[in-house]
Amino acid sequence: MPEQHPGSRPTLEAVAARAGVSRATASRVVNGGDGVRKPLVDKVRRAVEELQYIPNHAARTLVTRRTGAVAVVIAEPEIRIFSDPFFSQQLRGISKELAAHDTQLVLLIVEGPADFDRIARYLSGGHVDGALAFSLHTDDPLPAITRRAGVPTVYGGRPSWTAGPGEQAVQYVDADNRGGARAAVQYLRGLGRERIAYIGGPPDQTSAMDRLDGYRDILLETDPTLVAEGAFTVESGARAMSELLERRPDLDAVFAANDLMASGALRVLRERGIAVPEQVAMVGFDDMDSVAEATDPPLTTVRQDIEGMGRLMARLLLRGLDRDRTGADRPDSVITPTTLVRRASA
Amino acid sequence: MPEQHPGSRPTLEAVAARAGVSRATASRVVNGGDGVRKPLVDKVRRAVEELQYIPNHAARTLVTRRTGAVAVVIAEPEIRIFSDPFFSQQLRGISKELAAHDTQLVLLIVEGPADFDRIARYLSGGHVDGALAFSLHTDDPLPAITRRAGVPTVYGGRPSWTAGPGEQAVQYVDADNRGGARAAVQYLRGLGRERIAYIGGPPDQTSAMDRLDGYRDILLETDPTLVAEGAFTVESGARAMSELLERRPDLDAVFAANDLMASGALRVLRERGIAVPEQVAMVGFDDMDSVAEATDPPLTTVRQDIEGMGRLMARLLLRGLDRDRTGADRPDSVITPTTLVRRASA
DNA sequence: CCGAACGATGGGAGCGCTCCCATTCGCATT
DNA sequence: AATGCGAATGGGAGCGCTCCCATCGTTCGG
Numbered sequence: 141m142p143e144q145h146p147g148s149r150p151t152l153e154a155v156a157a158r159a160g161v162s163r164a165t166a167s168r169v170v171n172g173g174d175g176v177r178k179p180l181v182d183k184v185r186r187a188v189e190e191l192q193y194i195p196n197h198a199a200r201t202l203v204t205r206r207t208g209a210v211a212v213v214i215a216e217p218e219i220r221i222f223s224d225p226f227f228s229q230q231l232r233g234i235s236k237e238l239a240a241h242d243t244q245l246v247l248l249i250v251e252g253p254a255d256f257d258r259i260a261r262y263l264s265g266g267h268v269d270g271a272l273a274f275s276l277h278t279d280d281p282l283p284a285i286t287r288r289a290g291v292p293t294v295y296g297g298r299p300s301w302t303a304g305p306g307e308q309a310v311q312y313v314d315a316d317n318r319g320g321a322r323a324a325v326q327y328l329r330g331l332g333r334e335r336i337a338y339i340g341g342p343p344d345q346t347s348a349m350d351r352l353d354g355y356r357d358i359l360l361e362t363d364p365t366l367v368a369e370g371a372f373t374v375e376s377g378a379r380a381m382s383e384l385l386e387r388r389p390d391l392d393a394v395f396a397a398n399d400l401m402a403s404g405a406l407r408v409l410r411e412r413g414i415a416v417p418e419q420v421a422m423v424g425f426d427d428m429d430s431v432a433e434a435t436d437p438p439l440t441t442v443r444q445d446i447e448g449m450g451r452l453m454a455r456l457l458l459r460g461l462d463r464d465r466t467g468a469d470r471p472d473s474v475i476t477p478t479t480l481v482r483r484a485s486a
Numbered sequence: 487m488p489e490q491h492p493g494s495r496p497t498l499e500a501v502a503a504r505a506g507v508s509r510a511t512a513s514r515v516v517n518g519g520d521g522v523r524k525p526l527v528d529k530v531r532r533a534v535e536e537l538q539y540i541p542n543h544a545a546r547t548l549v550t551r552r553t554g555a556v557a558v559v560i561a562e563p564e565i566r567i568f569s570d571p572f573f574s575q576q577l578r579g580i581s582k583e584l585a586a587h588d589t590q591l592v593l594l595i596v597e598g599p600a601d602f603d604r605i606a607r608y609l610s611g612g613h614v615d616g617a618l619a620f621s622l623h624t625d626d627p628l629p630a631i632t633r634r635a636g637v638p639t640v641y642g643g644r645p646s647w648t649a650g651p652g653e654q655a656v657q658y659v660d661a662d663n664r665g666g667a668r669a670a671v672q673y674l675r676g677l678g679r680e681r682i683a684y685i686g687g688p689p690d691q692t693s694a695m696d697r698l699d700g701y702r703d704i705l706l707e708t709d710p711t712l713v714a715e716g717a718f719t720v721e722s723g724a725r726a727m728s729e730l731l732e733r734r735p736d737l738d739a740v741f742a743a744n745d746l747m748a749s750g751a752l753r754v755l756r757e758r759g760i761a762v763p764e765q766v767a768m769v770g771f772d773d774m775d776s777v778a779e780a781t782d783p784p785l786t787t788v789r790q791d792i793e794g795m796g797r798l799m800a801r802l803l804l805r806g807l808d809r810d811r812t813g814a815d816r817p818d819s820v821i822t823p824t825t826l827v828r829r830a831s832a
Numbered sequence: 833c834c835g836a837a838c839g840a841t842g843g844g845a846g847c848g849c850t851c852c853c854a855t856t857c858g859c860a861t862t
Numbered sequence: 863a864a865t866g867c868g869a870a871t872g873g874g875a876g877c878g879c880t881c882c883c884a885t886c887g888t889t890c891g892g
Binding site for chain 3: 863864865866867868869870871872873874875876877878879880881882883884885886887888889890891892
């Protein structure tokens with residue numbers, strides 16, 4: 141195969157000449173070949189093959205106004221982002237789905253408030269056809285940015301705001317946080333536990349709130365001394381566990397709003413010589429393989445299909461873009477199911 | 487601020503008209519304003535502001551042949567990729583550096599051998615100015631692809647092959663794996679340990695081999711019964727530890743080639759009631775915050791600045807692209823230093 | 833056997849930008 | 863005030879592609 145000399149890539153013109161057809165016909169063949177007679181299609185295909193023709197993306201974008209790329213915006217001020225595999229897994233699902241539709245993934249990582257300017261400029265610049273975003277706090281400027289830029293966006297996780305009147309409904313993909321939490325607490329109750337504590341996530345994240353709601357769904361009159369707030373990190377889980385033990389040394393079960401906090405809590409219990417699950421049963425949330433299986437004892441937890449959620453986000457966005465073109469309605473948001481995975485901690 | 491009606495974005499032409507100058511002059515101002523007199527510069531700037539002008543990227547790319555984007559290729563057959571924060575951190579460093587140079591990050595995740603075709607097509611398509619890649623195995627097809635596509639590439643981690651005669655030297659950024667390993671083993675020896683075992687990584691990764699070399703540098707006549715092979719995962723670390731204990735119940739220290747394996751090994755030691763660090767001291771490698779601080783006891787380990795390595799990779803690539811344009815030589819590869827972080831496990 | 837109707841093909845404009853080159857301008861010099 | 867020169871500016875071509883529309887060739891019904 142010949143080395144590509146920079147700047148010498150063959151053009152459609154060259155392909156057309158070689159195949160003995162017009163540029164227009166060559167273009168038709170390259171784009172699917174509808175309405176071109178078989179022998180010509182073959183000739184053009186052969187020419188493409190021989191010349192190693194690859195369409196110039198910039199030229200195509202210039203006229204079609206479609207970029208074939210989607211931005212993935214990861215905006216999260218905390219360092220947490222990347223020490224927890226959550227985003228990575230979702231990203232992977234997204235990547236798979238986009239690749240299957242020949243769409244590129246442009247990654248935008250927001251490192252600080254000043255970065256939003258950069259992101260806004262980029263999204264407004266028409267570099268991408270749509271965007272995928274995560275983990276929004278109530279006052280996140282991103283939704284305003286994408287709306288103003290006119291970039292269709294699908295969110296990962298239920299946003300904390302709802303669309304204003306007349307605005308297109310916000311599209312998102314989320315796990316059934318509330319249902320999963322309910323299942324976890326119900327399971328602990330089924331085990332005969334009576335003083336079930338809850339280690340929650342930051343109240344400005346809807347996933348944390350939804351899980352708390354699920355907890356309350358089962359424990360109708362929730363005892364506030366059994367509820368502690370964490371920040372979805374190992375450390376914060378440990379701290380919350382210490383607090384809880386101080387307030388309620390009699391607790392016999394803990395439901396933590398994610399695996400990382402559960403692992404921190406387990407560490408504290410171990411340090412104090414409290415047997416898990418004999419004295420205190422523990423259930424987490426997420427089922428991150430690198431965490432849930434590695435704890436001591438291995439963690440019973442609520443599994444959500446993170447990669448699947450990523451894939452779904454991409455699918456939703458792509459389908460929406462398609463429908464925009466055909467004039468149909470954008471598809472609805474999706475809630476994916478969760479399942480309880482039994483291991484040794486409860 | 488006016489909502490952007492799709493397809494109605496102002497063009498340079500409009501800016502020029504509004505400022506009362508030619509398109510050429512407007513273009514000059516937008517691209518830095520060299521050689522344009524101050525009053526005109528101001529007029530154009532104002533017009534840009536008023537019209538909310540954002541240059542059309544596709545049109546610019548079409549003529550300049552520069553995309554302002556860089557591909558990050560993550561090719562790793564194992565599932566491991568995303569359950570270990572290594573890539574994520576490096577990605578973050580890359581992202582920061584690229585953002586600082588207004589360069590976009592296109593993420594290409596290779597999911598299987600069939601994917602290489604897709605990647606090859608993409609890279610050959612002139613969608614990006616350069617590429618960053620990781621974690622190459624000896625028979626990885628990627629180097630051949632990037633070379634054929636004429637895409638300048640910087641690797642993360644020392645590649646296992648070297649450039650052929652007449653070829654441009656391979657550029658990479660790597661931590662001082664060998665030096666770090668040396669420091670770890672030396673430290674264990676300083677602690678008075680005499681039977682220091684080694685849990686290594688897969689032999690087809692240069693980082694694993696370099697660390698083994700460092701181990702051997704200190705323990706000149708290495709006892710093969712003290713060396714076990716893992717796969718950089720928690721599970722494999724646990725397995726290797728079991729093996730070692732069976733072969734050498736008398737070992738008094740372990741150096742694991744990464745933190746994940748060290749954490750698996752610690753688990754096994756704990757299960758067997760072997761005190762760490764009293765009976766067996768443990769040192770890891772990487773200093774991943776989500777792992778090294780969370781183990782029991784917290785892990786003494788060799789720190790490498792992963793994010794910094796990512797940043798360096800991007801810088802190296804961008805500088806190389808720049809030099810290609812000016813005709814200068816591409817910069818050399820870089821080895822970044824490692825440091826030993828003392829915690830409780832040794 | 834001829835004309836209408838339809839499907840296949842080609843010509844050409846134009847997407848928004850950069851950059852070459854010709855032109856014009858400002859200014860210093862004589 | 864005329865001349866020259868370099869710097870500033872504008873005109874225009876062209877990057878590679880798609881898509882509109884005119885043209886051409888076919889096929890079918892009458």
